[in-house]
Amino acid sequence: MIEPATARADGPGGSRAASDETADARYVTANIPVFLLRCLAATLADLGFDPSRITLGFGLTLDDLADPSCRVSFRQGHEIIRRALRMARGYALGLETGSRETITSIGLVGYAMITSRTLGAAIDLGLVLQKDTGSMLEFDKRISGHDVVVSASTRFHAPDITVFLVEEAFASFLQIGRGLVGERARPRRIDLAYPPPACAEAYRRIFDCEVRFGCTENLFVYDAGELARPLITSDPLSHREVMSFLERNRARNREAQEVIDSVERVLRQNLRQPPNCERVAQELGLSERTLRRRLAEFATSFQDLLDRQRRNRALELLANAGLTIDEVALAVGFTDAHNFRRAFRRWTGSTPGAVRSDAAGLWPE
Known part of the structure; x- marks a missing residue:
């Protein structure tokens, strides 16, 4: 990724x-x-x-x-x-x-x-x-x-x-x-x-x-x-079992990462106005049902990936003191700063203002 x-x-x-x-x-x-x-x-x-x-x-x-x-x-x-x-x-x-x-x-x-x-x-x-x-x-x-x-x-x-x-x-x-x-x-x-x-x-x-x-x-x-x-x-038997699991897990992770990377790439490119699952599936040449099923097989969901991309981008942008909280909210696809603050607390357990204050206190330059 x-x-x-x-x-x-x-x-x-x-x-x-x-x-x-x-x-x-x-x-x-x-x-x-x-x-x-x-x-x-x-x-x-x-x-x-x-x-x-x-x-x-x-x-x-x-x-x-x-x-x-x-x-x-x-x-x-x-x-x-x-x-x-x-x-x-x-x-x-x-x-x-x-x-x-x-x-x-x-x-x-x-x-x-x-x-x-x-x-x-x-x-x-x-x-x-x-x-x-x-x-x-x-x-x-x-x-x-x-x-x-x-x-x-x-x-x-x-x-x-x-x-x-x-x-x-x-x-x-x-x-x-x-x-x-x-x-x-x-x-x-x-x-x-x-x-x-x-x-x-x-x-x-x-x-x-x-x-x-x-x-x-x-x-x-x-x-x-x-x-x-x-x-x-x-223990030869246990060793074979662990190695077999490692190989299967690595192959599965490679497959999962390919699908997840593709979805996240589309979301990152359009985070200000994030596309829905159906549109992302179309861009990847899949049906919405197939995409949702494959994500579920990898223990994640379209909403989880969207939330993760929004959270990651918000945490990065909050380090920029030149941006207001409202501007950060808009950049990650929220037209209402109140909804952004509520989602941010759900994602991180903290508030955008508190995260920004922590960053400013640790790196004042």
Whole structure:
């Protein structure tokens, strides 16, 4: 799914997040599961911050982050993490987040790994399905002598969140390893392609191994001899069942996303005067009955999709202090601001004015 056309790459009050080389469709395609962002929100709450403020203006709420079917773009994830870092200055937020995760924090992929035959098979599976775990980095594995080396690199140029992403990834690797083979799991060495941060000592305490800063790559290095270690949680039947479900679910999600994307695209293009279901179905070459049935098969409805598009656009537009509430209402298809306010409360549990005040208080610039 591509983000609404009104979404900006810089977010409310922020500087432009993407360079020209990353300003392409991949940067704004909502295809990243929200497991990482959900854990980030929980970490902020543990540290005493209000996590609901990191999603303001992006058509997202904390309830969305708790929905395993929710997807975000790299742009949205980038900005949400950037805001979290601003809120939690002084904390090693990536380490804090990754250390709170478990193997089940990455959804069904975690269960598939647990039921794998060996540690090596589980790791290989996790790497193959890495995009299903919500990672915003790219991971590659190689064997070097007696070591297994997993490298982490960025999908896009995002220097302001790269340290967070590497911290979170490597700390979560450690937790996943412990979920598979117990407390004995630990890396042999950690290499990091950035200078020592103020919290450098926390790295050594968490990973309990040699940590080298200022290297040329971000590497998580562990003993290759561990790859053949059998997992006590291995279960071939359960593994086949989980993998079969994952494959069916991925195929179904692809089909559902195609239909939903098509409907949402038509709605976004005509949100000021939204078409009814019959007209959208005609544009897609379907009967209204067929479209409604297919949406119902995917546990949604035409009204749900219209409400979601209106909510997303309204949340984005409210970040623009130059627009009045009435103008925002008109932009999302309401001729009566009172009806808009009532619908907005139903969608978000808050009022347009309160959301705008929260955004202005957090990002006064």
